[in-house]
Amino acid sequence: MKKQFIETVLFMKDDESANHLSNLLSKFNCINQANRLTDAFAATEYLNNNKTTVLFIESELTDILQSVQKPPFIIAICGHSSAKKMKNYLFHGINDFLFLPITEKNVRAIIGKILNICNNYGNTSQELPVAAEPAATYNMQQLAKSVFTNKSMFFNGGRKTESIRILFNDVLYIKSNGKQLEIFYENGVQKFINTSLQKFYVKLPKDKFQKINRCVIVNIDKVTKIIKQNKIIIGTECFTITRSFIKQFKHLLLYK
Secondary structure, three states, X not given: OOOOOEEEEEEOOOHHHHHHHHHHHOOOOOEEEEEEEOOHHHHHHHHHHOOOOEEEEEHHHHHHHHHOOOOOEEEEEEOOOOXXXXXXXXHOOOOEEEEOOOOHHHHHHHHHHXXXXXXXXXXXXXXXXXXXXXXXXXXXXXXXXXXXXXXXXEEOOOOOOOOEEEEHHHEEEEEEEOOEEEXXXXXXXXXXXXXXXXXXXXXXXXXXXXXXXXOEEEEHHHEEEEEOOOEEEEOOEEEEOOHHHHHHHHHHHHOO
């Protein structure tokens, strides 16, 4: 049986912690440790162009996760954090935490969890009793995606613009602004990407997003009020639904 290796990457700026973690990981003969990355540009380039199983990342650097292709397992390295902060990390794709100071016991616990998933749901397909399904076939990537991450889409901006991961549950609405799209998030963050509204719309899940006029796509889950049959409220914004989209919008809203 071909041996499976776990490809790991360290995105850490603290030399002492990075060297200590690197030494601990070297004790696992199943781990291929990639180069340590210390700046956002190098990390973005590497993660978007190389296969990685596990990313160890300092918690203050996790903003980069919005612009990279996420590995199946992301471990945040942090000091003691509040429950609110940890919940926010988990919501944005962090799978586990490695608290400072880094100990061999904690590293072994994390790698042990990952190895259990690799061994049980790795490249060899098998029948598994999962939830309501009598049997389902999973590989490691599929399992990690279904268990650990929110439904999302990775937008590759190419060489000239940033690439970002879009978490569907976070988006309020999307507006066309000339040749750019503005993505408005629930937390107030606003992102710009270079593409047309229609090209972007066809990639979105149709049970969640609805085009309501030629310039706006809304997240149907974020609609809080309908006014006069053709106006909706999302957050503090009011939008008009044009006649050609009213029937489709109401149908989707009814069956959500």
